[in-house]
Amino acid sequence: MTQQGSFQKVRVRYAPSPTGYLHVGGARTALYNFLYARKNHGDFILRVEDTDEARSSMESLRMVIDDMQWLGLTWEEGPNPKTLEDIGDFGPYKQSARQKIYQAVAQELLQKGLAYYCFLTDAEIEQQKAAVTAEGGQHHLQSPYENWSLAQAQEKLKAGDKAVVRFKTKNLKKDYVLHDLIRGEVRFPSDMVGDFVLLRSDGMPVYNFCCVVDDHLMQISHVLRAEEHLSNTLRQLMIYEAMSWVTPQFGHVSLVLDDDRQKLSKRKGATSCNQFRDEGYLPEAILNFIALLGWSHPEEKEVLSLKEMMDSFSTDRLHSSGAVFDRVKLKWVNAQHLRAKNETDLWQLVEPFLVKNQVAFFSSPQWQNQALRIFKPYMETLVDAVELFKTLDDKHFQIQAESKEVYDWPSSPAVLKAWKDVLEASVDSEITEEGFLKLQDEVKTKSGTKGKFLFMPMRVAVIGKPHGTELKTIIPLMTKKALVNRAEIALAKVNGQWN
RNA sequence: GUCCCCUUCGUCUAGAGGCCUAGGACGGCUCCCUUUCACGGAGCAGACACGAGUUCGAAUCUCGUAGGGGACGCCA
Numbered sequence: 001m002t003q004q005g006s007f008q009k010v011r012v013r014y015a016p017s018p019t020g021y022l023h024v025g026g027a028r029t030a031l032y033n034f035l036y037a038r039k040n041h042g043d044f045i046l047r048v049e050d051t052d053e054a055r056s057s058m059e060s061l062r063m064v065i066d067d068m069q070w071l072g073l074t075w076e077e078g079p080n081p082k083t084l085e086d087i088g089d090f091g092p093y094k095q096s097a098r099q100k101i102y103q104a105v106a107q108e109l110l111q112k113g114l115a116y117y118c119f120l121t122d123a124e125i126e127q128q129k130a131a132v133t134a135e136g137g138q139h140h141l142q143s144p145y146e147n148w149s150l151a152q153a154q155e156k157l158k159a160g161d162k163a164v165v166r167f168k169t170k171n172l173k174k175d176y177v178l179h180d181l182i183r184g185e186v187r188f189p190s191d192m193v194g195d196f197v198l199l200r201s202d203g204m205p206v207y208n209f210c211c212v213v214d215d216h217l218m219q220i221s222h223v224l225r226a227e228e229h230l231s232n233t234l235r236q237l238m239i240y241e242a243m244s245w246v247t248p249q250f251g252h253v254s255l256v257l258d259d260d261r262q263k264l265s266k267r268k269g270a271t272s273c274n275q276f277r278d279e280g281y282l283p284e285a286i287l288n289f290i291a292l293l294g295w296s297h298p299e300e301k302e303v304l305s306l307k308e309m310m311d312s313f314s315t316d317r318l319h320s321s322g323a324v325f326d327r328v329k330l331k332w333v334n335a336q337h338l339r340a341k342n343e344t345d346l347w348q349l350v351e352p353f354l355v356k357n358q359v360a361f362f363s364s365p366q367w368q369n370q371a372l373r374i375f376k377p378y379m380e381t382l383v384d385a386v387e388l389f390k391t392l393d394d395k396h397f398q399i400q401a402e403s404k405e406v407y408d409w410p411s412s413p414a415v416l417k418a419w420k421d422v423l424e425a426s427v428d429s430e431i432t433e434e435g436f437l438k439l440q441d442e443v444k445t446k447s448g449t450k451g452k453f454l455f456m457p458m459r460v461a462v463i464g465k466p467h468g469t470e471l472k473t474i475i476p477l478m479t480k481k482a483l484v485n486r487a488e489i490a491l492a493k494v495n496g497q498w499n
Numbered sequence: 500g501u502c503c504c505c506u507u508c509g510u511c512u513a514g515a516g517g518c519c520u521a522g523g524a525c526g527g528c529u530c531c532c533u534u535u536c537a538c539g540g541a542g543c544a545g546a547c548a549c550g551a552g553u554u555c556g557a558a559u560c561u562c563g564u565a566g567g568g569g570a571c572g573c574c575a
Contacts, residue, residue, distance in 0.1 A: 052574055074543085104540050122573085134501090140571090164573055183504070192502050193571075200573040207575050231503055231570040252570080254505070261567065289511095292524090298513060302524050319512085322568065328508050329525040377538035455534045467536040 006246060007221035010042025014075075015211070018047040018060035020111040020417055021272035022067035024325065025226065025256040025264060028290040032224045032253065034073045035313035042221070046078030048094040051204050056096070067273040071283045072306060077218075095210050102205040105213050105243070106198050108164050110150060114157035114242045115198055117153035117163040118143045124441070140194030146170065165199040167209075167238065176237045177315060180230075181222070181251030181315045188234040196235055208232055212239045215248055215328075224251045227322075234257070251315050254293050254322045264325055280353060280382030285334035291325040303336045335380040343369040346376070350385045360393045376472050391463040392474075394482050399493050400465040403452045405409060407494045411449045412457040416494055419447035420487035429480050436475045 014030040016022070022030075046068070052417025059429035065081050068074075084135060086093050090285040109115035114230035120128075120143055128141065145153065152307070157163060169190065180184045187491040190343065211232075215223060230252045240247045258264050264271050270279060276286055288304050295318050297304060338346070347368045354361055361368065390396040406412060422442045428435055444454055456466045462475065462483065 015575090049575065055574075125572095162573095185501075188503070197573055199500080204573080206573065211575090226503065228569055229575085232504090232575090234570095252504080257568085259510080262566085292511065294511090300513060300523055302511090310573080314504095321505050323512090324510055326525070329511065332525055375537095378536085451534055453534095459535070465536095470534090496574080 005217065006247070008039060008218075010221050010415040011219050012037045012042060012222050012224065013045040013047050013215070013218065015047040015049045015214075015219055016064050017052060019052070019057075020060055020063070021274055022064045023264070023272055024272075024286070024290055026064075027067070027071060027073075027273055028284070029224065029226055029253065030068065030255060031071075031287055031291055031309075031430055032071050032295070032313075032318070033222075034075075035309055036222060036224060038310040039313045039447070040302070041233045043076045044074070045090070045218060045220070046075040046093065047218070047240070048079065048096075049210070050094055050387045051210060052094045053096070053204065063274065067381055069378075070277060071273060071287055072452065076221060095133065095205070095214065098210070098214070099203060099205070100197065101217065102210050102213055103203060106205075106209075109198070109242060110165065110166070112242070112391060113168070115165050115167050116143070116146050116148060117150075117157065117161045118145045118166045118195070119153075119156060119161055120145070129468055139265050140169075140191070143195055146195065155356065162201040164201050166195040167198050167235070167242070169195050171236065172238060172241075176234055176241075178233055178250060180236065181224075181249055182318050182320050182367060183230075183252060186230070186232070186233075188237075191237055191282060193238075198239075208235045212243075212245075213225055214352065216240075216243070216245045220248050222249045222251065222315075222316075224253060227252045227254045249492075251318065252320075254320055255339055256290075256293055257322045257324045259324055259326070260454070261322070261324065263478065269327060280338045280384065281330070281334050282349070282382075285330070285337040288337065289333045291332045292425040293325065302359065303333065303340075318450070318470040331380045338382070339376055343376075346372050350389075352388055353382050359386055359389045359396065361389055369386060371477055374477075376468055378469070391468070392477055394485065397486055397489070398464055399460060399490060403460040403464065403466050406456045406460055406466045409453060410455070411447065411453050413491075414447040415443060415449055415454060415457040416461055416487065416491045418443045419461055420484065420491055422446070423484050423487055426480065431475055431478075431480055431483070433472045436472050440471075457490075457494075461487045 014026075014033045016026055016030075026076070034044050036042070046065075048061060050061070060080070065079065069081050077084065077086075077090060080087050082176065092098055106115060110117070116480065125141060127468070143166060145163075146166075147310055152410075153163065172190045175187050175189045176457045178188065179188050196208065197206050199205055214220075233250060233252075237247065258263050258268050260268075270276050273286065276289040277283075284306060287306055287309070291304065291309055295313070298312055298314075298317065299310070341349075344365070347365075350372070351361075361371075371389065371392065375385060378388055379385055414472065419439075422439045426435070426439060431439070440454075441457075443458065447454065455471065458465055459471060462471060462478075463469070464486075468474075
């Protein structure tokens with residue numbers, strides 16, 4: 001009999017296999033586990049499932065850990081984020097370093113006759129599969145070795161033959177019932193699976209086996225994981241029963257899908273956390289957005305801080321159908337978090353993007369704060385700052401094609417001429433908001449225009465396009481010299497040709 | 500193919516038998532604010548996959564059908 005529940009303390013884990021970047025689907029699973037731990041004053045453990053030696057790498061582990069750090073999902077136990085050395089009392093936390101543990105458990109199952117050495121080769125398995133498929137039957141593997149005695153098998157092993165250890169699924173109870181936190185009662189017929197591998201022929205354990213062993217040994221109380229593992233749970237339940245171990249509470253969250261309702265794919269755009277970081281997304285926005293893909297706040301709040309999520313998280317608000325990853329809504333969520341930041345903090349985030357794109361800026365914090373105050377409502381991501389700040393950098397100044405219509409107005413040359421003259425006549429080297437308002441009045445009188453016929457040509461002469469920020473707010477951020485220079489370029493253009 | 504899971508506006512979701520003429524958010528559209536754009540504000544359109552039951556009453560419970568997804572590895 002396997003029991004469910006009855007653990008001293010909430011202990012949850014996120015167990016990535018380090019075979020690439022941290023995918024947003026994985027990040028969501030990590031987040032749910034993290035939130036559950038924080039809400040229930042439990043432990044959050046990072047376990048590294050690196051038993052697939054061919055695909056796992058230290059570089060990938062590094063990437064996953066960096067992304068988790070960036071997101072702010074911290075763990076009590078697992079690899080130290082800097083040194084990668086284990087922290088915690090239940091280590092090692094890398095499965096590749098736990099082989100002896102798995103082998104001991106496998107031995108116990110072997111001794112009890114609940115598992116057996118199987119010497120079937122790949123070719124033999126293929127052959128058997130083909131034969132069974134031909135007659136349309138169920139293709140569970142039938143191993144001729146399932147009833148061999150341990151001594152018999154060990155002799156063959158000594159002779160140098162390679163064998164895997166298989167779990168024996170004959171003689172088990174008819175079906176297994178899983179009480180899933182999200183899906184309720186799920187019943188699996190035990191003949192759904194055949195004798196599955198526990199240990200590979202090189203002694204390395206296979207996922208379903210080490211997962212159970214580790215969850216038990218690490219005293220994991222709750223397992224929140226992706227739906228793709230739902231049918232694996234049957235195998236795991238069988239192992240728990242064979243070892244008479246108490247099972248944790250399982251909860252299977254559904255998959256994150258692309259807009260074509262397929263599993264999220266790279267072809268449609270970013271899918272990994274580091275890509276979103278490069279695209280100017282805030283970690284709190286990513287967290288907020290992915291949390292809402294399958295979970296909802298009790299008061300239906302949409303813009304949430306990590307703290308608010310930690311305080312209000314519960315598994316009963318997790319739901320079971322697949323969720324499409326809507327990049328448009330992610331942008332909106334990002335904009336909300338971005339606008340909630342004060343200018344000083346925001347500058348810290350924006351500056352690296354400007355530097356990377358060689359956009360010049362003034363070092364004065366007053367200038368930076370003022371610029372951000374103006375640009376914030378125009379920004380959805382940090383990269384948006386690049387185009388915005390370019391308008392203030394002379395080497396990026398150019399009259400955009402969309403300005404042509406404005407320049408074709410008969411009154412526009414007069415406005416530009418007046419603007420340039422008035423600017424040059426001005427005694428100040430920096431133009432304040434009040435100063436600009438005076439100049440603007442002069443231009444109005446001199447050119448005899450008003451409304452959009454006045455403002456649009458002037459805006460083109462300042463930022464290179466007819467739409468954008470209010471002139472009186474942006475002009476104080478520029479030097480008179482730069483403004484005169486731009487006015488000259490604009491005037492030359494309006495008098496010349498559009499090519 | 501077999502087994503398992505899922506199915507509410509285009510998308511994310513609220514909804515635990517009467518509070519549902521189905522609520523919110525993103526997106527769309529309209530209007531307001533505004534010299535433009537953006538922000539902000541107000542409003543409009545838009546969904547219970549289908550079919551049978553159970554019940555006085557069903558988005559909610561049951562069963563079927565259809566569609567989607569997942570698993571069937573010496574991957575995780």
